[in-house]
Amino acid sequence: MEIRYKSTRSNSQPITASQAILKGLAEDGGLFVPEQIPALDKTMEELADMTYRETAYEVMKLFLTDFTEEELKTCITRAYDSKFDTEEIAPLAEAQGTYYLELFHGATIAFKDMALSILPHLMTTAAKKNHVKNEIVILTATSGDTGKAALAGFAGVEGTKIIVFYPKNGVSPIQEKQMVTQKGDNTFVVGIHGNFDDAQTGVKRIFADRELAEKLDRAGFQFSSANSINIGRLVPQVVYYVYAYAKLLKEGKVASGEKINVTVPTGNFGNILAAYFAKQMGVPIAKLICASNENKVLFDFFRTGTYDKNREFVLTSSPSMDILISSNLERLIYLIAGEDAQKNAKLMESLNGSGSYVITEEMKQALGDFYGGYSTEAETFDKIRTLYEETGYVIDTHTAVASAVYDKYKEETKDRTKTVIASTASPFKFTRSVMKAIDEKYDAMDDFALVDELSRIGNVEVPNAIEEIRTAPVIHKNECDKDKMADMVCAFLHV
Numbered sequence: 001m002e003i004r005y006k007s008t009r010s011n012s013q014p015i016t017a018s019q020a021i022l023k024g025l026a027e028d029g030g031l032f033v034p035e036q037i038p039a040l041d042k043t044m045e046e047l048a049d050m051t052y053r054e055t056a057y058e059v060m061k062l063f064l065t066d067f068t069e070e071e072l073k074t075c076i077t078r079a080y081d082s083k084f085d086t087e088e089i090a091p092l093a094e095a096q097g098t099y100y101l102e103l104f105h106g107a108t109i110a111f112k113d114m115a116l117s118i119l120p121h122l123m124t125t126a127a128k129k130n131h132v133k134n135e136i137v138i139l140t141a142t143s144g145d146t147g148k149a150a151l152a153g154f155a156g157v158e159g160t161k162i163i164v165f166y167p168k169n170g171v172s173p174i175q176e177k178q179m180v181t182q183k184g185d186n187t188f189v190v191g192i193h194g195n196f197d198d199a200q201t202g203v204k205r206i207f208a209d210r211e212l213a214e215k216l217d218r219a220g221f222q223f224s225s226a227n228s229i230n231i232g233r234l235v236p237q238v239v240y241y242v243y244a245y246a247k248l249l250k251e252g253k254v255a256s257g258e259k260i261n262v263t264v265p266t267g268n269f270g271n272i273l274a275a276y277f278a279k280q281m282g283v284p285i286a287k288l289i290c291a292s293n294e295n296k297v298l299f300d301f302f303r304t305g306t307y308d309k310n311r312e313f314v315l316t317s318s319p320s321m322d323i324l325i326s327s328n329l330e331r332l333i334y335l336i337a338g339e340d341a342q343k344n345a346k347l348m349e350s351l352n353g354s355g356s357y358v359i360t361e362e363m364k365q366a367l368g369d370f371y372g373g374y375s376t377e378a379e380t381f382d383k384i385r386t387l388y389e390e391t392g393y394v395i396d397t398h399t400a401v402a403s404a405v406y407d408k409y410k411e412e413t414k415d416r417t418k419t420v421i422a423s424t425a426s427p428f429k430f431t432r433s434v435m436k437a438i439d440e441k442y443d444a445m446d447d448f449a450l451v452d453e454l455s456r457i458g459n460v461e462v463p464n465a466i467e468e469i470r471t472a473p474v475i476h477k478n479e480c481d482k483d484k485m486a487d488m489v490c491a492f493l494h495v
């Protein structure tokens with residue numbers, strides 16, 4: 001069955017998966033959603049015996065229906081290879097009776113690698129299929145992890161350029177070092193004077209600028225997005241929830257058909273939306289627990305039905321979740337609005353204008369699968385320390401937000417359903433915060449000494465991604481004000 005993609009904001013003509021991947025964002029500013037979420041056509045028992053790559057094919061073929069089997073398998077093989085430091089790609093670790101789905105074994109040790117190692121291949125394949133002559137310019141706003149993962153994915157990929165904007169003072173030192181040391185002639189990294197939402201808003205504005213698009217077209221370029229709004233990011237993320245359930249089944253941790261809960265540390269709402277899609281496809285998932293840090297817009301939203309970004313932006317130790325506008329939530333809003341594009345567009349207009357919107361009681365009823373929670377900085381640090389002291393297992397700050405929220409959820413609901421926590425970054429990516437959580441005394445040590453100490457106390461090897469940047473020279477030194485982002489783009493492309 002062919003799946004086409006339509007915009008969340010108007011009833012424009014649906015387009016193919018490859019076209020949606022190329023466009024990133026719909027012309028009306030909406031996000032692409034599949035006309036329907038396909039059901040898995042293999043049983044969990046069949047999937048239990050598959051490798052990650054095989055599972056990826058089984059899931060992605062159902063969404064990306066205009067890719068041939070050969071095209072898709074080639075993309076998958078190129079993406080999920082030895083860039084990952086484990087054959088399993090996304091292994092499960094058990095601690096305190098909960099399963100941590102480790103999504104950080106790729107090139108940049110954060111979960112963004114799961115999708116961004118395949119997106120460049122999906123995109124160049126999509127360009128060929130659609131006879132695109134222009135060079136693809138990937139434009140990305142990052143709260144830290146997307147940027148490096150996108151740079152690593154696209155660096156050196158023929159027919160593409162990549163431009164990354166990050167908040168100059170809003171990412172961890174290791175995140176920044178990872179980005180500014182990126183090699184590859186087709187890469188460009190800029191620190192903006194503003195926060196992540198400023199970067200994201202700036203990128204959206206550039207995408208919406210028709211005049212600029214025409215200027216680029218004349219020069220042989222066209223924009224696309226590697227942000228989590230791209231359907232080519234969302235679809236590969238569905239895979240690991242299917243894979244995780246199948247592995248639990250294979251290992252006898254769950255019985256056939258037994259439901260699990262999933263807890264996801266959430267920022268832009270992409271990862272948890274993928275879990276929701278997995279549930280719609282038939283994976284036995286009960287609750288989707290949406291964990292926020294002190295930027296708890298989503299927690300408030302799930303409680304009250306009001307989404308309100310008018311609040312202080314808090315810089316936390318989980319910077320990849322320091323977000324007040326969760327872009328991917330729009331897809332869920334559209335779905336619970338009964339796929340009513342006009343209704344959704346009105347709400348998004350309100351968000352653009354006043355910074356808030358209120359959903360109807362009926363829509364709120366449709367959110368029953370979700371539970372919103374949040375964790376304070378103190379609770380997050382506590383969780384890292386107590387988990388380490390009890391089990392020796394070290395988790396990063398983002399994963400700790402999820403884990404702390406899950407503890408609160410259990411306390412509040414007494415629900416004992418087996419649970420998978422999405423572990424979204426290696427502790428080595430946020431070494432300083434993690435080590436400080438374990439013991440205040442570590443704050444006196446320098447970043448790389450801390451890395452070695454973490455390796456020692458956690459009994460895990462220093463990941464390659466960290467070893468690499470120890471001595472790497474800084475290549476990108478660009479900075480700009482948030483209203484000068486388009487000028488930076490033009491300068492880089494010489495247009």
Ligand SMILES: *Cc1c(COP(=O)(O)O)cnc(C)c1O
Pocket residue numbers: 110111112145146228265266267268269270271272320321398399424425
């Ligand atoms: C991006 C990111 C998140 C948030 O994921 P979303 O899909 O944006 O909700 C959480 N943790 C880490 C480490 C991330 O990089």
